Amino acid sequence: MSAVRLARACLAASRRPLPLARPLHTTAARSSDALFVHRDTPYNNPQIPFEFNAENLKRAQEIISHYPTQYKKAATIPLLDLGQRQNKGWTSISVMNYVAKLLDIPPMRVYEVATFYTMFNREPIGQHFVQVCTTTPCMLRGSTEILNTVCSHLGGIHPGDTTKDGKFTVVEVECQGACSNAPMFVVGDDFYEDLTPESSKKILDAFASGKKPKPGPQSGRQTSENSAGLTALTSKPPGPGEFCAEEFR
């Protein structure tokens, strides 16, 4: 091996993320890229006021009434969700403080909940929140390609990023429970299933132009029925009275 090739091989090795010297213990613990402490920023600090609007306040009271008064804190999660929806899809420190005040619990109890659950976004997100499922069933059905397509189609962003125009945020998520229609992603509250790179692009384009494509399987099949066509119950179902004696028709 020439010196140049050796050097190149070394370079290639150093570019690898982790040296494979100890094959038994190579997976290092992966930390979340989210922060678990709050930092005051101009867009997220306790001085920014937040309050439920009249409609949400009514809803909040309805939610609180579901629980016995001494277990009012059980309403923490639904109220945080309500707050997140009102606050453009993310839970700011003001939302958490407001929920704590509403439920009469120390704010730390709310912070604990909000930092535990990954569906509470503690940083602002884009207008459309694209959550691409990459858990095993979706991965086997090509979710890696879908994720790559989504990321590159939105201007080469990475999972966790928001596009420059603030329209899309893409994240990788774990199983959404739509495995029979894998691969899938979620935009806002709607599932888009049976995706291909083409249909993914189409959906994103539609959202970009302000339209809302029809949620559900994009392959044209009904929910999760057999995509190769029905194998049973294919004939016309018998109508009323068919096979009955004449007098009962």
Place this chain on the structure above:
Amino acid sequence: MLRLSSSSSRRLLNAASSVVRTVESRGFATTGARRADITLTVDGKEVTVPQGSALIQACEAAGASIPRFCYHDRLAIAGNCRMCLVEVQRSPKPVASCAMPAMPGSVVFTNTPLVHEAREGVMEFLLANHPLDCPICDQGGECDLQDQSMRYGSDRTRFHEIAGKRAVEDKNLGPLVKTSMNRCIQCTRCVRFANEVAGVEDLGTSGRGNDMQIGMYVEKTLASELSGNIVDLCPVGALTSKPYAFHARPWELKKTESVDVLDAVGSNIRVDSRGVQVMRVQPRVNDDVNEEWISDKTRYAYDGLRFQRLTVPLIRQGDRFVSATWEDALNAVAQGLQASGAKGDEIKAVAGALADTESLVALKDFINRLGSDNLTTDQPRGDEPPVHGVDIRSNYLFNSTIPALDKADAILLVGTNPRHEAAVLNSRIRRNWLNTQMEVGLIGEQIDAIYRYDHIGTDLKAVDQFVAGKGAFAEKFKAAKNPLIIVGSAVAEHADGAAVFKALSTFVQKNKDRLLTPEWNGFSVLQREASRTAAYDIGFVPSTKSKGVKAKFVYLLNADNITPDSIPENAFVVYQGHHGDAGAELADVCLPGAAYTEKGSTWVNTEGRAQHGRAAVPPPGASREDWKIIRAVSEVAGVTLPYDSILTLRDRMWEIAPSTVKYDETEPTTLDISAAGLASMAGLSAGKASGVPFRKPITNFYQTDPISRASVTMAQCTRSFVDQANIADDAKLAAAQTA
């Protein structure tokens, strides 16, 4: 028949929820009453424990030592460290003994190969993310993780971390607790302590899994009077003491068991010293007083013992002090006494908060021998006989005793803020409030309490209303089985003090069946200064005729809470004490005494419990034990006191007040005498109500006496907790200091 229609069941539910509305947000489950005993076998030994005990307690009772990190017998059970795994017969897996109730008849093994393997495995996981920085860790030598990994851990590692260990940023909890969060093993003891005992519900866990961390999520300091205890609770070096950081190793320290004197609770402490310096103060377990907590002032004010000390006798010459020999100083006192021409009550003694019982007795004898009864204290109205009188102890003691706070089911606080006057005692009120339906009412200035309370009013009018049975809290108080009235020491210093004592003692007399029974004494006075109870016990109070006499000779014994205008002009002033504080400034002669860590002396707490304080270090320079100084002064003044040793002095104490030498005991007042005491207070002439609201006597918890006023740590605490200085500025300041 059994099925309810949905509307009626909802009505039932609503009714139920309106009943429990009062417990809203207390949040913690109640502990049931003590139940029958059960018997089980641990390592072949039969052991009987109360039903409901944790398995770990049963194992302890059987003499088996179980390693643990998260379990602490004074905190709620978390069960998250898994170190206390034991084998239970017919259980498929090892069980966490702290979270497992002891069951009758179960057979437990704590010393089998399975248990050893389990402990070793748990230890391996705990160490996976724990940095190997023991040599530079302050916990080294008293670290549970270090000790237990030596005892139970594996002797080699299988982890070869490639990306390093978990890294967590340190938190700024203020000037007392230093954090090194990489070392945290997430036992959550500190979180449970802060939430349950200290009542600052700001500490918690944020994040999940490998990213979980202890903190407050937002940036703020841990504002509690008990925050130092989380340093003791932390089983690793994640939370260590900031003032003590890198000062000493535990094995270098001499440990002296003593008593705290910075409030009147009499917390049991251990003074750790090296050479002539007190390095730190740690709590000592005493279930009847402080359990195992101490307040931050108790723990961290020790650096005040190094600064502003009086180390040599000083004599005033013009506007400055000149150091002198003891002989010269004592002669100067004798000459001053003679030259002042003071006769009888014109000779005045003022005792401060940090005067020990021995020196109080000596000073009283000395002043009495000079023909004076003018024995005053440095509190407001200290130069008048106290309104409650001192003839009957139950009139000024915390009669219910401190442990009874757990049994009370309604507490009325009058003119007191226990959080600042007795922080450790206050945590008992909180525990009771959390675990039971106990109600607290307050008459006086609003306080920032660690429990909710009904604010009844701020002045005498509110007391009268309460006594008349008006108001919501009075109703609750009426329904209580073990009601407790806690009167603050500041009430006796108030213009309406006599009226308050009169009203309340009449109330107690009327409700004798609940407030004054053989089992329960519901009238308690909370003293706030360590020497006050002893002063009352030995009769260190002025007589009625000495009131208003213009003093010509004033002897200040640790009296630092006095105002300069309380000392008449041209009077000859002697100050005896250990710090150059307010009192020394006024003196003509300063006699350097010993601080509480430097003398063996007696302290009587607010319950009337006499306790031994022991000398941990010698008094600095030429300073001497206080009673010896007074003995010497008496000799040069020509009225020699008849005791030459501490033992004969204690014999004298036994003569005057036997309770002051019955150590570690609270002597309950009998019913008849208590009743007589109440009768004497009920007969007080109240005079015209001033209508002045009751004020909190302590505005700054961290600086109440010469020791804490001289302490740098307490000054920093004042800055960040009382003045609420921006902690970001503090961080900058710290960075500038280290740079």
